[in-house]
Amino acid sequence: MQNLSAPTIILASSSPYRRGLLDRFLDEFETVSPDIDESNPGGLEPAELAAYLARKKAECVATSA
Numbered sequence: 001m002q003n004l005s006a007p008t009i010i011l012a013s014s015s016p017y018r019r020g021l022l023d024r025f026l027d028e029f030e031t032v033s034p035d036i037d038e039s040n041p042g043g044l045e046p047a048e049l050a051a052y053l054a055r056k057k058a059e060c061v062a063t064s065a
Helices: 016-025 046-064
Strands: none
Touching: none
């Protein structure tokens, strides 16, 4: 029989606003402040920049776990 536990939710942000949002909806989650440069690396459009930064934050959190 498999043990199906809920996945750990990780907020990869140091934003108090985002932490407050998750506090309203989740009982448990972890917060990790990724140490990345959030400046635009070379003329990315806003949607591309958001995806780029999300990927960089996820990579940072994954390698620190």
